[in-house]
Every structure is written in structure tokens, then in C-alpha cells.
Amino acid sequence: MELALIKKGIYATIAYALIMSVTALAAKIVQQDVAVATLVFWQSILCLAILLPQQTGHWKWHPRSVWKVHFLRSIGGFSGFIFYYYALNHIPLVEASLLRTCAPLCVPFVVLLMHKTRIPLRRWFPLMIGFTGVVLIIQPTPSSINHWHFVGLLSAVGLAFSMVATRALSKSVRSQETIAIYFAVSALLSWLMVLLQGNSLYVPLPLFGWVGVVAMTLYVGMFLYTKAYTYAPASIVSPVSYIGVVFSGIWGWLLWGHIPNSIAFMGMLCIFISILFSARLSRG
Template identity: 65%
Template sequence: MSDVYLVKKGIYATLSYALVMSVTAVGAKQVQTELAVPVLVFWQSLFCCLVLLPQMWGKWERRTLAVVKIHFLRSLGGFLGFLFYYWALNHIPLVEASLLRACAPLCVPFVVLIMHRTMIPKARWIPLFVGFVGVGLVIQPTPDHFNPWHLVGLLSAVGLAFSMVTTRMLSNHVSGQETMLIYFAISALLSAVLSLVQGETLSLPASTWGWVLLVGATLYIGMYLYTLAYTYAPASVVSPVSYVGIVFSGFWGWMIWGHVPDWLAITGTGLIFASVLLSARLARNRTPTSG
């Protein structure tokens, strides 16, 4: 297969991923009128565990303590990312919560700085500045407009960035299926503990079964498509294309809840997208043969 054909497949997989994950967000926002966030995270994690377990049957290997630690850190980052994202969905429009979570690539350099003491290259500061100006326009932190739940949405990006960095570290040692299964298993355990601490029951009302199944199934399919996209195309292509998910989220938010972003939020979205494009170009120029 030609590289052009593979890149096209990667783009199609990314578009599909963006659409599917926007449906996940819709389901999560709908069902949270009846379920606490940790309970939803528990059931979506348990669902994905049950799907992944047969795929890992007979493939387990003994891992070093260092790999086990990275597994835990990756799982903790992913768990907190979803927890903050779902909490934000309860209080701010879907498109704004999705956009703030999509700022994870902007947070990655700072996570790398903290974890590996690797300084951020000077060339990266320009797209980072542009991106965070865009975040400021979306949040609009003025006394009349400021909503602290926007910061919770931004924390979901930090958690996702943490999981992205540690997933990359794991990719040289374990399979993607192992990474996902351990993540969902730890996520299920942590969310169950958090639910019990909050006094929530893990039982599901019959009226929520369909929504929870939708969230779990689309989450698994979305993660599969995301992995497929990175298999076919380099990150410099996949990352910018994945931002079409903001458009899907905006459409669902308008159709279902009547949310229409103002011109400042739309401008901020454009700046964030531009910063991701610029970062992708810098990465491609620095490592032209890799993704």
C-alpha cells in the first residue's frame, strides 16, 4: 500500500473517531441527570474491561516494577481526565467541555517538563502562547462571565496529556491492548472506591441502561479507531484532523441543548486549532521521517 493511501485511511479513521467520541460525550451528558459521575466511569470502564479481557487471554507477561509504575500513572491520568471531563459536562456546554479537553496537546510539553525535566524548545512557545490565548477566549475569565467549571474542563486536558505521555512510554514495552485493559481495570477500581466514599450505589436504574451501554460501546470503538488512526498516519496528521470533533460536539450541543458559542469562543477555538497545526508542523520539520 502507498503512503498516500495509508494516510487517507488514517484520516478516515480519525474522522470516525471524532464522530464516535462526540456521541460518547452526548450519552455521558444525558445520563448524568440520573447517575453520579464516578458511577458512570465505573460502568464504562467495566464494559471495556469485559470486551478487552478475551483479547488478552494467554498473552500476559511478567513486567518490571518500572513498567508497572508507568501503567499506574497512565491509568491515573486517564481516570482523572475522564472524571474532570464528565464533571465539566454537567455545568458547561458540550462544545466548550470538549474543546478544553482537546487542549491536551498544549499541556503535553509541561507534563514532559515535569516528568522528564526536558525543557520546552523555544520554537514551541509561540504555538503554546497562541493556544492558551484561545483557551482564555473560550473561558473568558472576567468577573461577569467566569465559570470555575471551565477550569475543571481544562484539568481534564491535563489528565489526558499525562496519559498521552505515559502511553508513549509504555508503547515500547507492552501492547496497546494491555495498556487499555490495565487502564480500564484501574479506572473501574478507583471509580468504585470514589462512588462508595460519596455514598453512591453502583447499581444502575433501568432507565439508564441504554445510555450507559451507548457510552461504554462508543468509548471502546472510539479508542480502537484512535489507535487505528495512529497506525496508518503520523501524529502530525491525526492530531489536527481530530479537532473536527469540536465541530461534531458543537452540532450536538446546538441540536439537543440549544447551545450556540459566542464570537469570542469561536475565535478562541480557531486560535487553539491554529496552535495545534503550528505545533504539528514544527514536529514534522524536526523529525521528518517519524510521526
């Protein structure tokens, strides 16, 4: 039975990676004329409209400890998307997606911060390989440093918090509740960002179809994401999710002609090896 659940987790992760690559593609197109916070607001509202009817009659009262994890998961997911979307505006799709996929490398540090659990010595080697890969992708030089790569890396930090919190919530909370609360918090925070930045919630009619694509694919993707971490541990799901970089690379190549250089490809390989190595240690 456990093996069957793990297989379901792997299949859900592959589907999640493909669908989320479409989300990123649509978001990159929309953001040519729409502010990031405005897009996040509408995607949250549309997804919330789908989720709330599913939660009718299923809301439960939780202890304060569960609500704290809900809050952490929501803040992590929100910040992860905000940083990711900002990065999409300034660096190629494949590079932004790759940096976001570094979330598993950040998980040990999140666990250290949340649970005061020290990082075992054996885990430092794959972490060093992974972050070496990040440096190869960013390729900083004394005369040229693209700070938007670091913004993309911050999206991985937010996603790492979301991953750890989602796994904790999956033991006692329905996945629909987890996602609904996330989108409610995301809608509120993005609305506040729109006000503070002096932007508008208006979206040109020709682009609203793309906003709908972002929302629908995001809804399906988040559902699969939550299910994947319900079926299988992060040590198995995380390496499989790396296939999303391949999907994003294909979109970037077909639509914008973005092809990473040889050094960036070496960085991708380092990160992939690091995630595989970490997964193997987690199973051991």
C-alpha cells in the first residue's frame, strides 16, 4: 500500500510540474502589462471562488498550533510566488523556474529555523554541490551581478517554508482547507501591495483570459502539489519535481529563444545531483 501511495505521489508531482510550467508561461505573458501584485490578487480570488464551495460543511476548529502552521504555509507560498513572478519579468523562464526548484536545498535550513533541528554533517556535501550549481547559474562577476537571480532564489526560500508546512498540515487538515486559507491570505496581502504601490486592480479584457489560465492551472497545480506531499515524503517528491525545469526550458526556447549557456547547464546538473543525493540520504 505504501508503494502504491508513493507512485501516486510521483505521478502527481510530474503532472504538477507540467501544469505549473504553463502557469509560469501565462504569468510571464500577462506581466508585460499587469503588475505582479494585481496578477497575484486575481489568481487568488479566482482560485478561492473555486475552493470555497468545496469547503462548505468541512470547516473545523483547530488549535492555535495548527493555525500557526497555516499562517506560515500561506506566507511562504505568497512570498514564493511574488518573488518568482518578479524574477520572471527580468530573467529567462528556465532560470527563474530552476532557482525556484532549489527549494529542497533550502528545506534543511527551514527545518533548522522551525524545529531547531541541526543539519547533519552528511547533508552538507549535497548542499554545497547544490549551491555551487546556483552560483554557476547566476554567474556573478565583479562588474556584473544580476540581482534578479537572487530574487528568484528567494522564491525557493518561500517555497521551502510552504513545503515543510504543507507536509505538517497534511496529517490533520483537508488539502482543500490548506489551499483555501492560502489563497485567502494571498488575496489579502496582494490587495494591500496593490494599494501601497499605487497600482490598479484593472486587467485589460484581452489579457483576462490569460489571467484565467494562470488561475485554473494554478488551482490544479496547487491541488496536485498538496496531494503529492500527502502521498509521499518530500525526499521522494522533490527530485521528481525537478522535471518542471525541463518543461519551462522548452517553453522558453520555443517562445523566446532562451537557451542557457554551457556554464548554466553545469549548474543545472549540480543542482539535480544535489537533490538526488539529498533524497537518497533522506531514505537512508
